[in-house]
Amino acid sequence: MKIFLVLFVLSFSLYGVNPPISKYINTTQQKVAIEDDFTSDLEDEFDDESGVEVVDPFSGYNRSMTYFNDVVYVNILIPVATEYANIVHDDIREGISNVFSNLVFPVRFVNNVLQLKFDNAIEETGRFLVNSTIGILGIFDPAKDELNWEAHEEDFGQTLGFYGVGPGPHVVLPFLGPSNVRDAFSIIPDSMLNPTSEYFYDLPSEMSNGIILNGVYYINKSSLHLGEYESIKKDAIDLYPFMRDLYEQNRKSQIKE
């Protein structure tokens, strides 16, 4: 009903604006004009993005590293994670993921505080207390399931972004994938707060533990995201700039939140 009304009014107003004869003569021209107006209206939302060249001094290295990582993911990480997923039940893998996530609580807590998100920091603390005890060392997530307390992912890169530090040039890290100078640097302070990382213990002899733990972490994580990398890859015309764009857009929106 509404559509007819709008159409009726629209056709009426068009009729009023254009003299009837020219309307018949210039139909194609008019169509083009309407079309242009229509897209330019939507266009303004996207306009600022195009034309701006990304500063990418490491593009040569980044491109090679993207393909190196691709080979590692496709030939090692994904097959191992797939095999692991076949053997280990979903619920156990989710439990493992929960344990890791619970252990990384100090990173989220500190970065929430640094960004003055005190409510989130309190909720994170509550989550840690509830999940470490009732959730049995973080295997379960009763804080979310029963109390609706959500995790608030924040890292030091986001903290720097919060205070206006720009991303700097894009850098693709071996194994870890897309990053930028700001976020790559931020791995160090975050690792110092992260019990699953080798930096946490500050002892070279413990380093192998960190590597093993990280290995388990990444294989477990990938097992919960099977098929995603392949699916994303299909959307790419050129893999490296595509991955770079996804990463930078995602980080920008995380920092804005």
Place this chain on the structure above:
Amino acid sequence: MKLSKLIIKKYSIISLAFSLSFGVSSAYAIQEENIASQMQVNINKTTLLLQNEQLKQEDKKIQIFELFDPVFDYSSMSKIALGKKWRKLSNDQKEHFENAFTHKLKQSYIDKLKLYTDEKVIINQTEKVKSTRIKLHTELIGKDQTYKIIYKFHRSKKNAEWLIYDVEMIGVSIMKTYRKQFSDYLSSNSMDDLIKKLDKNNATN
């Protein structure tokens, strides 16, 4: 949270009754007040289709796009993806590009849907950005994290129905990434190369 879900449930029943009483045509055109409920209905139906083991993959795809084709504005998306270059195309190129790109968008969307067959989708609130733009906020509850997905609607000038012109997943706008990719590619290749590349890509996927 729970209240909103209840409201959506209520709405979807109302809208279902509404669309039934209005017949087929209005069931397809989305009106402002039932963006959330109509999308909920579409997503629920899609989940059921994907989980249906009796159906063939090809049939699933056809039925899913019967639901989504009237809601996605493929022609505007094609224009946005190319930006200013769109106007320089010949009519033939426009048509060819739009076909190839639409095919790619659909394939990509269905690929993503297939990954998340067992996950839960929550439709949250609509946000009116301006009189002709609405964002529908949704969440996909994954195994170890929640993904925010925003469907961006605009009101079409042709018949004032609301259509999707962009989807934003975890802060990444699909249209922005295509726009960026195409503009990069076209800086060193021709439009016909791009169309060829899309066709080839579509054939292998």
